[in-house]
Amino acid sequence: MTVEEIVGPATRMVFHSPMSEERANRIAADLAATRPATVADYACGWGELLLRVLALAPAARGYGVDLSGRDLARGRANAAARGLGDRVEFVEGPARENARTADVVISSGAWQAFGRNVTRALEALRPLVNPGGRLFFGVEHWETVPPPERLAEMWPGTTAESYELLADLADHAVAAGFRPLRIESSTRPEWDDYESLETMDAEEWLLAEPDHPDAAAVRDRLDGKRSIWLRGHRDYFGFTMLTLGVPG
Numbered sequence: 001m002t003v004e005e006i007v008g009p010a011t012r013m014v015f016h017s018p019m020s021e022e023r024a025n026r027i028a029a030d031l032a033a034t035r036p037a038t039v040a041d042y043a044c045g046w047g048e049l050l051l052r053v054l055a056l057a058p059a060a061r062g063y064g065v066d067l068s069g070r071d072l073a074r075g076r077a078n079a080a081a082r083g084l085g086d087r088v089e090f091v092e093g094p095a096r097e098n099a100r101t102a103d104v105v106i107s108s109g110a111w112q113a114f115g116r117n118v119t120r121a122l123e124a125l126r127p128l129v130n131p132g133g134r135l136f137f138g139v140e141h142w143e144t145v146p147p148p149e150r151l152a153e154m155w156p157g158t159t160a161e162s163y164e165l166l167a168d169l170a171d172h173a174v175a176a177g178f179r180p181l182r183i184e185s186s187t188r189p190e191w192d193d194y195e196s197l198e199t200m201d202a203e204e205w206l207l208a209e210p211d212h213p214d215a216a217a218v219r220d221r222l223d224g225k226r227s228i229w230l231r232g233h234r235d236y237f238g239f240t241m242l243t244l245g246v247p248g
Ligand SMILES: C[S@@+](CC[C@H](N)C(=O)[O-])C[C@H]1O[C@@H](n2cnc3c(N)ncnc32)[C@H](O)[C@@H]1O
Pocket: 015, 016, 017, 042, 043, 044, 045, 046, 047, 048, 065, 066, 067, 068, 071, 093, 094, 095, 096, 107, 108, 109, 110, 112, 113, 114
């Protein structure tokens, strides 16, 4: 087992984004209410939001793309367990090269799959949304621009320019041809869950295997990640969820 395999799976997380189930269920209901025939989730991970939309839109067919075969296998198993297996296709590969149009398009926590910045990603996603359709776009941003001493505690190379303010992201969506139907951002409890649940499997493994040859490397990885969160980005880093419409 590699350190990546120990730290990676995050089976405690429901979504691989800082999003509560309550919020996700409401978003899924709003997207399903548009009565989509097709729903596509790009960089879907295990496709939890996609599956929740499909469950509420019985006529819809789903399509999810991700680079991670492990996460896609989890999505396929969840789909089968919920009786959705015959309405969803999960494809392993780069999102952009496997993109097709849909009535509802989801891109959550992975705009990088579509461009070198958020503006380019929104421009690339716009033609994928059928007339009258929706884009659900989840994207990180600065709540307020962090001071240098906090930037220095974040991921190596993070600068004030690494992310944008929410108002500017919303403007980019409008400039790309969308109208913002709903703008919402993750709360502190959603972030706390995201950070804690992402590492809980590995923390429990470490408790069970303190003398394993990989234990020191796993401990270093977890301690570094926790420091980046608590000393670095906590309260500065935001995640916004934009429900965007296009003209019919
Ligand atoms: C933070 S996770 C978000 C997953 C999912 N959208 C969710 O909210 O649960 C980012 C995902 O993007 C995927 N990813 C990154 N680059 C990609 C690309 N070029 N094409 C497809 N998937 C990609 C990763 O494998 C990972 O599953």
